[in-house]
Amino acid sequence: xxxxxxxxxxxxxxxxxxxxxxEVKAVDGVSFDLDKAEAIAIVGESGCGKTVTAMSILRLIPxxxxxxxxxxxxxxxxxxxxxxxxxQQVRGNDVSMIFQxxxxxxxxxxxxxxxxxxxLILHQxxxxxxxxxxxxxxxxxxxxxxxxxxxxxxxxxFSGGMRQRAMIAMALACNPKLxxxxxxxxxxxxxxxxxxxxLMKDLKQKLSTSIILITHDLGIVAxxxxxxxxxxxxxxxxxxxxxxxxxxxxxxxxxxxxxxxPRLDALEKRRLVPILGQPPDLLRPPAGCxxxxxCGHAMHICLEEEPELFEAGDGHRVACWLxxxxxxxxxxxxxxxxx
Amino acid sequence: xxxxxDNGVILEVKHLKKHFPLRRGVLFTKVEAWNHAVxxxxxxxxxGETLGLVGESGCGKTTAGRTIxxxxxxxxxxVTFEGRDVFKLQAEDLRAMRRRIQMIFQxxxxxxxxxxxxxxxxxEPLDIHGLAKNSARRDRIHELLRMVGLNxxxxxxxxxxxxGGQRQRIGVxxxxxxxxxxxxxxxxISALDVSIQAQVVNMLxxxxxxxxxxxxxxAHDLAMVKHISNRxxxxxxxxxxxxxxxxxxxxxxxxxxxKALLSAIPIPDPIVExxxxxxxxxxxxxxxxxxxxxxxxxxxxxxxxxDCKEVQPELLDVGGGHRVACHRxx
Numbered sequence: 001x002x003x004x005x006x007x008x009x010x011x012x013x014x015x016x017x018x019x020x021x022x023e024v025k026a027v028d029g030v031s032f033d034l035d036k037a038e039a040i041a042i043v044g045e046s047g048c049g050k051t052v053t054a055m056s057i058l059r060l061i062p063x064x065x066x067x068x069x070x071x072x073x074x075x076x077x078x079x080x081x082x083x084x085x086x087x088q089q090v091r092g093n094d095v096s097m098i099f100q101x102x103x104x105x106x107x108x109x110x111x112x113x114x115x116x117x118x119x120l121i122l123h124q125x126x127x128x129x130x131x132x133x134x135x136x137x138x139x140x141x142x143x144x145x146x147x148x149x150x151x152x153x154x155x156x157x158f159s160g161g162m163r164q165r166a167m168i169a170m171a172l173a174c175n176p177k178l179x180x181x182x183x184x185x186x187x188x189x190x191x192x193x194x195x196x197x198x199l200m201k202d203l204k205q206k207l208s209t210s211i212i213l214i215t216h217d218l219g220i221v222a223x224x225x226x227x228x229x230x231x232x233x234x235x236x237x238x239x240x241x242x243x244x245x246x247x248x249x250x251x252x253x254x255x256x257x258x259x260x261x262p263r264l265d266a267l268e269k270r271r272l273v274p275i276l277g278q279p280p281d282l283l284r285p286p287a288g289c290x291x292x293x294x295c296g297h298a299m300h301i302c303l304e305e306e307p308e309l310f311e312a313g314d315g316h317r318v319a320c321w322l323x324x325x326x327x328x329x330x331x332x333x334x335x336x337x338x339x
Numbered sequence: 340x341x342x343x344x345d346n347g348v349i350l351e352v353k354h355l356k357k358h359f360p361l362r363r364g365v366l367f368t369k370v371e372a373w374n375h376a377v378x379x380x381x382x383x384x385x386x387g388e389t390l391g392l393v394g395e396s397g398c399g400k401t402t403a404g405r406t407i408x409x410x411x412x413x414x415x416x417x418v419t420f421e422g423r424d425v426f427k428l429q430a431e432d433l434r435a436m437r438r439r440i441q442m443i444f445q446x447x448x449x450x451x452x453x454x455x456x457x458x459x460x461x462x463e464p465l466d467i468h469g470l471a472k473n474s475a476r477r478d479r480i481h482e483l484l485r486m487v488g489l490n491x492x493x494x495x496x497x498x499x500x501x502x503g504g505q506r507q508r509i510g511v512x513x514x515x516x517x518x519x520x521x522x523x524x525x526x527x528i529s530a531l532d533v534s535i536q537a538q539v540v541n542m543l544x545x546x547x548x549x550x551x552x553x554x555x556x557x558a559h560d561l562a563m564v565k566h567i568s569n570r571x572x573x574x575x576x577x578x579x580x581x582x583x584x585x586x587x588x589x590x591x592x593x594x595x596x597x598k599a600l601l602s603a604i605p606i607p608d609p610i611v612e613x614x615x616x617x618x619x620x621x622x623x624x625x626x627x628x629x630x631x632x633x634x635x636x637x638x639x640x641x642x643x644x645x646d647c648k649e650v651q652p653e654l655l656d657v658g659g660g661h662r663v664a665c666h667r668x669x
Contacts (some may be wrong), residue, residue, distance in 0.1 A: 045532040102603075145622075159623045189559065191394035191620045194603035198619055216533055219605030222612040242609045260537035262566035264589065264604050265611060269566065274537035278502050 007177055007210050008034040008057070011164035013070035015049075015056045024282045026052040026065070028234035029336070034178070036247050039204055039211040040219040044231035047279055049317040050214045053231075054180045057212075082286060093123040096171040100183035106155040112139070113151035116170045123174050138169035141206075142199060158220060161192035170201065172207065182214045197224060218257060222246065227315070230254050233280050236309065240316030250318040250336070252295045289321070297322060297334045342567045349521060349553050350384040355416035357399075357406045361628065371577045372628045376402040377575035383655070384521075389547070390555040391568030391585065393561055393600075394614060397624060400557045400575040408440050409433070420521070435463035437636060438468055441514035445526035451498040457484070457509055458494030464516040483512040485625075504535035508542065515546070525557045525576070535636070560602055565589055570660075573597050576627055576635040579654055582663040596636045634666065642667045 033039055042050040045098050049335040056067055059079065072079040074094060082090070096119075099105040107115055116138055117131035126134065130152070139147035142165040155163055164184060171179055181200070185193040197220055204211060204224075213225055221228060221242065228245045230238040230253065238251040249255055256275035277294040278288055286293050289294040292302040310316040310324070322331045352526040357377040360370040377399040384390045392400045405411050409425060418425040420436060424668055428436055444450040451460055461480050465471045471479045478595065481491035487508040498506055507527060528536040544567065546552060558564050564571055565585050573596065581594040592598045599618040604614055617618050620639050625631055631638050637647040646666050654664040 021550035045534060160604070161623060190561070190603045191395060191599060194617055195619055196604075197605070198617065217605070218607035222607055222609040223605060246607065246609055256534060258607060260534050261606070261607065262562045263606060264562040264565060264601065265606055266566075272540055272566070274541060275534035276538075278504070278535070279532075 002179040002198060005035045006033055007036045007038075007073070007075060009073040010057070011071040011073075012234045013053065013056055015052050015061055015065060015070075016068050017065040019064055019283075022283050025234050025285065026111065026282065027056060030070075030231075030234075030236055032229055032236065032239065034210055034212065035209060036177070037204070037208040038227070039213060039225045040227040040229065041213040041215060041225040041231045042214060042231055043218060045216055045279060047233075047282070048231040049234040050231050051182055054097065054182055054212060054214055057178075057180065058097060059093055060091075069128070089123065092171075092176075094176055095172045095178045095180065096174065096176040097180040097182060098164070098167045098171045098184050100186050101268075102160065102167050102187070103155065105167065106163060108155050111152050111154055112158065112166050116151075116166070116173050119170070119174050134173060135169075138173050139166065141172075141203070142166070142169045143195075145170075155165060160188055161195060163198055164188060164192075165199065168196075168203070172203065172209065175207065176213070180212050183216070184213070185220060186215070186217070193220070195262040198284070200224060218246075218261070230257070233285055234282060235290065235319065237291065237319045238317070239309070240318075241314065244312075244314065244316040248316070250296055250312055250316070250323055251291075251320045252322070255290050256294075289319070295329055299327060299330055347386045348383045349386040349421060350555070351419040352383070352403075352407065353381050353419075355380050355403065355406060355418065356414040357411055358414045370407045371382075375577050375627050375630055377406060378630070380508055380574070380577075380579045382572055382579065382582060383557060384553060386520075386553055387547075387551055388569040389556055389567055389569040391556045391558065391564035392574060393564050393571060393575035395560060395600075395624065397561060397627065398574040398575075399627070400574050401525055404442070404555060404557050408437065408442065408523065410442075434468070435580050438517040439519050440521045440523065441517065441519040442523045442525065443507075443510050443514050443527050444590065446530050447510055448498075448530070450510055451506055453498055455497075456494065457489075457496055457498065457501075460498070460509060461494070461512045461516055464513060468517055470517065479516070483516055485510045486546070487516060502535070503531050504538055507531065507539050511539075511542070511546070512627070515550070519552070521553045521555070523555045523557065526559070528563065529560060536563070543567070561600065573600065576624060576630050578635050579664065580636065581661075581663045581665075583663075584659070587653050587659070587661055591661075593657065593661070593668045594636075594665050595640050595642055595667070613642070634664075 011031050013027055013030045017024040017026055022290045030053055044050050055061055057072055063068060097288050113132060113135045117134040120126045120131040120134055136147045136151050138152055144150050144162060158166060185196050201224055215221060225242060228242055229236050232253050238254050259273040260275060262272060275294055280290055288304050289302045289307055292298040293329055299321060309319045312318050312323060321327055355377055356379055359374040359376055361372045361374060363369055363371045380403060394400050413426055425436060446541045458480050461483050462476055465476055465479060480494055484491060484493055488513050489508055528539050547554060556564060557566055568585045571585045571588050573580045575596050581597045592601055599620050602618045622639055625638055633649050634647040634652050652664045652666050654662045656662050
């Protein structure tokens, strides 16, 4: 069922944490796919399951968490059927990840060079000399000046932006098919964020790596990705090409996300429209649609039955009862209220 | 209450400097270098307005805020608040001033004592300043909690029972307890989730209208600062680079640093985003231990000339209260 361009397919992924107080369904039935050389974004707030989705792909869910069911296929291989040993060959080689905080995810007592060389020696069987050569090349590629000297320095000698560049160099050293970028710019200043986003765009073109960008910032998505998945309380609630999400969003949560942040290019001051309430407790998620307690347009059915992802045309899919013809009246009212 | 300065100026900062010593040696007696965290900044805040102070990490914006209310001892300069020189106030007068200026902190997890009930957190300023006792104290606490959108019942709970947004509301209630006229908000929303940020921002704006508050908003999120502030000051390496009415600053930025900063902010709209040209600054911010001579921004500026190295540009008015410190702006 997968075409030649398909790199990753996730079907009905469910990852839960079995805590003393009960099962926390962090990711609850997520399905999506990703083509080769494509960049998509998973957008959502803290606790919506976006990071757990990425960690599930790498099978790095710490106990008491566990992947309960689902299928993850990377380039035709079933990742969930692999042994732990085989999985180690996938991590850092086929799939690699960059994290939010470059300071705590680099080893402070090893030089930057050694940390980039490690996966090259482990996965690609390179000699030390060749790996060092490649580490210098990678640092040059991500725009670190004096790479040959910098390669021998320790993380504390790098600034925040340079550390994130070094992380990217490390992640891309083995030429992975898939890069998972978890909030790669959140801890950085805006001018440094712009540098890193430019770098990722550039590298995506040069190396044709597929990217899954995980973020809460709808701004950085707009320039880098072609498709967006919006997650809420462990589920995908809307997905589609970026234009559809930004200009023709159909889910009230997506409207809320877009309207609760001011835009820099706004010409007048408008009151922000916050999303009322708070994200639900995943131990006891609300019945029906998980967003209904915070939704201004909730109908009877939303309290009782969970909406599936309905087609809205052109790869745009929305899990909301408002998209159904029976709800046309409510939808019209919602739109008139300026979504 | 309190003497008003002329033409509605509530706070005037003049040539404020705060340098931190970097010590070494066994007893840390030797000063090796000075960190020029805030280096000669001047600005005024008018009554009832919001002045945004923006800049990247390490630019000195938080130090400036803390020095203004004497949480740090200033190196030099003066701050006049409601007609009185803040740096000359002694004991009782200093305490009275601190009733008029309050602060809201960035991290709602670290700025509330986990062992105190919310009622005691909000009531502590009342005790310290001797403002209310017994039932009056309780009533005031309940009133404050309602003002920030919480319930009276919340007074008996502990901070860990609240979400980030609610904790920030508790921090605001605590600041309002002593009836201040001026609030320094240090990154009040940056630790909160997107959907919660708007709730807190709207609350701050409502309170400002209702109580006639003046805000100094210290933040790095320029889109949010533009949304909240009447005027914005841009800081870089301890200095103010540009200060202007917020819409004016965003529409006609003059300083090369302001231009780069604005262009770096992504806009959540793929069509607009495709058209935008980004000014990517090279390298990193220099160390404040040894800032560049002349203009602080010259090491990363595309328009740099010889004069930038030698002469420090002054913050000059280019009309309409728009002031900029750059040799290239005429």
